[in-house]
Amino acid sequence: MKCILISIIYFVIIKDISYVLSIKQNDVLNHLGTRTPYRFRHNKDDSKIKYPHCKDTKIWMIVRHGTRLPSAKDIQGMNTTLKDIKLETLLQHKHGKGQLTQGQLKDLEEWTSTLDIEREKYLTLEGRDEMILLAERTQNRFPNAIKNKYNNKTFLFRYTATERAQQSARYFTNGLFEKKDAQDVIFLPATKVDPVLRFYKHCDRWQKQVKKNPDTYKEQILFGNSYEMNKTLESISKRLGLKRVLSLGEVNLMYKICGYETSWNKHQISPWCYAFDVESAMRLEYYHDLKHYWMDGYGHNLTYRQACLALKTMFKIFSDKPDPFAVFMFAHSGTLLKLLTHLQLYKPDSPLTGDAMDDTRPWKASLIDCFATNLAFVLFKCKDGDYVLTLHQERVIKLPMCEKELCPLTKLLEYFHDSIHNCDYTDMCSLDNDASK
Template sequence: MSEMADLIYFRIQTQMLPYLIFVFISVSGVLSGRSCYWNAQCPFQLYSSKTPYDTVRGDIRDQPNLPNCEAVSAWTLNRHGNRNPGDSVIDDIKVIIGLKDEIISSYEAGTSQLCSQDIENLRRWSWNETIDASASFLTGTGYEELYGIGKRLREKYPQLLPSSNDSYYFRTTNEQRTVTSSKAFVHGFTDNTNLSLSIDGPWERDDLIRPYENCEKYQVETKASQELDDQLTAYYSSTEFIAVQNNVQQRLGISTKLSSNDIYSIYELCRFDRSWTPTLKSPWCSVFTDDDLVVLEYEDDVWHYYRNVNRTNDQQFSI
């Protein structure tokens, strides 16, 4: 009886197997039609000035040497590496973090459009409290970025490494993120050498690298101008941004009405958080489509253009 039962069981499984396969394929086909962030094969990579450098950089070591030409000097002006958000952005981000439980509850109630794994990743996510005490500071990722630039420059042009420390001059502005970035660059440039190089600065007043900080015309007519506020208001009132706002509200399915500032704060949390992870992904980015991210990236274009360009008398001067 036992052998007969096993045989019947085997035959049943054998006969059912094609149907099981058919059902499995059908379900897989349905699920594959839903776009999920966590397993996206080509997630959106561009986040304006918060785009991790290694995502978009080239490699100077791969550039061919010019014929009949030898490098005898190198001059470089570097921006700081990846950093923490500033105080005001952290405050806005904390408001969004306060919505985490509501977002998860919305999914459990069946009113969210987010995928199961994206919600699970959000459930496991937590804010790094040390960031609160290190606003705008350079991150470990940022240090590696500048170290890598210095390292690749050294490997491309080893002839620029004489033994004398007097052959070099480095200068930094007066911010923790730039001071530490300059140290990272020098570290990469001198690693595995006998050089011991110093860095000039920071200077309390720096008319060489940051002249705009002491330029009254810039401070009054550009940085503090009403035009920047007007342009940002126009952006947040645009058809494109309102569409993003409505899409995110519907996608999350929460009762809390999201303001334009809330939408942009989710974007800030998304792009800062993803830049610190090895996978370059954050569960907070799952609330956006690629099209949403294109629209949101444009905010920085507006902000930087109208904050960093003097438009007096219809003429444009880069600051």
């Protein structure tokens, strides 16, 4: 009996190890864009961050919501388009077509979609875990700035008017405090118009000049119609053994569901990931990065200028005002990407274009904007003055305008003077200032 038990334990351990190794070796999972699992990216070292003669006193952190369910459109696609492609693929493999292994075919055969459209974009169980663990690690790193006892004067929590952001905030507090304290947490009321956390949603000028401007998408469309992408569609169709060539819309849906299902299930890779090899995943990744670059990043000046509204709140908290000491805000991909751009982070040497894929670009959503991505500023009181430490996805980073990771607050106040003192949302977003008129 003892030998049998040891054998079972050994099998489970080996199976778990092989699964972890397969994740590291399967590069497809490193190119899932904004649906990349946070567990692939975050800093696992949660030891206290210390600097000589300095003490962490305040923290300002903005967090993208945790892993969520797809949109209603994508759920509908899972229930119709993907089920049809699944049947096509299984049928063709019975006739000896396609390149999937027996194990992959078995996973695909067992795949089904039972998601309710009414729950579109809801936070998943994995998303809840991400928030709880993120809170615990952050508190371990900065125990002085983040007390383990809740006080509504020293803590401030805020989220956008969405289920996924609200739930992310709630579970984050569960990771910070004892159950009783977590139940007493006061959150700032969410508003439909939120110029701090979702400034772009109601910036009329940005909506017209950028989001609804066809030119914003021309590079993505160019790449979508390119020879490279057409060869990718043929390669994926051949891999699945299909008689026809899949459309970009069908392949894009598979790519997105591959990311979603892999993110919300930490013990299993989505069968739709099997449709891709590394090269095809990289092309779909670049296709999406083109959109984010031109709509959420460096493509238009107004896009990232808006983020001054969020950054301004951080500098206000870090002023001589005594409280709050810890501010945590829960928002979205569009918020984080624009804020990262405002800080001049991950900027490519030249604008991303659709005529050729830039493999060396620092602007990769898979690396900088996975689920639960976050940006934190920590105020350190040191013997020679106040300093700010910046962390992205829980890793200490050096801001481009700073000489060292621990940057003088006076330096940042000087550099971002315009962001702090000339950040007029009404003036910036008014259609009266639309240069395209």
